[in-house]
Amino acid sequence: MGCISSKQFKRAAEHEDPAILAKETTFSVSEVEALYELFKKISHSIFKDGLIHKEEFQLALFRNSKKKNLFADRIFDLFDLKRNGVIDFGEFVRSLNIFHPETPLAEKIAFAFRLYDLRGTGYIEREELYEMVLAILNESDLLLSDDAVEQIVDQTFKQADLNSDGKIDPDEWKAFASKNPALLKNMTLPYLKDITMAFPSFVLNSGVDDEEL
Amino acid sequence: MRRPKSLNAFDIIASSLSFDLSRLFEERGERMHFMSGALVADIIAKLEEIAGMVSIEATRNGQKGALAISSKVFELTRELVMVQVCKKAGNTAEYRRFCDNELKAGMRGLVVDALPPPVDPDECC
Numbered sequence: 001m002g003c004i005s006s007k008q009f010k011r012a013a014e015h016e017d018p019a020i021l022a023k024e025t026t027f028s029v030s031e032v033e034a035l036y037e038l039f040k041k042i043s044h045s046i047f048k049d050g051l052i053h054k055e056e057f058q059l060a061l062f063r064n065s066k067k068k069n070l071f072a073d074r075i076f077d078l079f080d081l082k083r084n085g086v087i088d089f090g091e092f093v094r095s096l097n098i099f100h101p102e103t104p105l106a107e108k109i110a111f112a113f114r115l116y117d118l119r120g121t122g123y124i125e126r127e128e129l130y131e132m133v134l135a136i137l138n139e140s141d142l143l144l145s146d147d148a149v150e151q152i153v154d155q156t157f158k159q160a161d162l163n164s165d166g167k168i169d170p171d172e173w174k175a176f177a178s179k180n181p182a183l184l185k186n187m188t189l190p191y192l193k194d195i196t197m198a199f200p201s202f203v204l205n206s207g208v209d210d211e212e213l
Numbered sequence: 214m215r216r217p218k219s220l221n222a223f224d225i226i227a228s229s230l231s232f233d234l235s236r237l238f239e240e241r242g243e244r245m246h247f248m249s250g251a252l253v254a255d256i257i258a259k260l261e262e263i264a265g266m267v268s269i270e271a272t273r274n275g276q277k278g279a280l281a282i283s284s285k286v287f288e289l290t291r292e293l294v295m296v297q298v299c300k301k302a303g304n305t306a307e308y309r310r311f312c313d314n315e316l317k318a319g320m321r322g323l324v325v326d327a328l329p330p331p332v333d334p335d336e337c338c
Binding site: 038042060061062071075099116129132133136139140142143144148151152153155156159160176180182183184185186189191195 | 219220221222223224225226227228229232233234235236237238246247248289290291292293
């Protein structure tokens with residue numbers, strides 16, 4: 001049931017060895033193997049190279065490889081630890097680990113900060129927050145006046161920007177997120193806890209052959 | 214009546230359908246949002262009125278038992294609230310029909326913009 005023979009991983013680089021990944025993350029070895037099935041499906045969906053390209057990521061999220069989305073871009077960049085434009089299995093598992101229900105809150109808080117720090121300045125600036133809210137509103141076909149968006153961003157900054165310097169630094173973010181844990185709900189995927197149980201559906205639906213990486 | 218919970222921009226981001234990695238994994242749940250400038254009491258009264266009309270239908274025709282819907286109202290600004298409607302139980306097709314017909318028609322006077330079609334994921338309300 002979803003067991004992968006060790007010979008399939010024979011050629012895997014050390015950083016992608018399931019035993020090592022299991023050791024370094026909250027996932028068990030069988031959970032890593034289940035993730036591998038998902039990874040295979042995504043990474044072979046367009047380019048058959050065993051690596052997740054941006055288009056394949058977009059395809060997996062939106063059923064549309066061409067769909068551009070601010071958050072998909074940010075997530076992809078953060079998952080691409082080696083900054084080489086693709087996500088390999090090791091990066092996939094290590095990044096998804098942040099979203100495991102049992103991963104410490106501090107890691108989720110830190111990841112969320114980097115996610116929202118769009119330009120990587122080390123601060124979440126007002127313009128970045130404004131841009132993110134706009135992006136969501138555009139996606140959802142909801143209409144809000146510029147004034148309303150300003151008000152929402154203003155209110156948020158009043159609560160989060162404790163030293164009123166116009167930007168949210170990591171400490172202010174930590175304090176804010178700790179006081180409002182609901183803010184981090186997008187940083188947990190409860191599904192990851194049951195991935196081995198739920199996995200058979202991927203095995204059944206996947207058209208991917210057991211190709212070697 | 215208790216004041217609705219205030220949402221800040223990060224709440225909106227965290228609840229957003231745009232940002233949801235669970236789409237990598239699972240089947241969609243059903244949830245939708247719309248904005249309203251109406252009073253919360255009016256919105257709730259309207260929702261109850263619409264539900265009242267539908268519940269008789271549901272007990273007669275529902276395949277998965279009664280359609281159960283939950284709704285939450287969040288304050289965005291002093292003038293604007295966001296209403297979140299999700300399916301709690303029942304047949305998904307029925308829920309979508311409800312959203313497209315009774316809900317849209319009933320809420321027409323109260324929403325700021327057109328109701329978006331029921332889309333996408335997440336653990337609900």
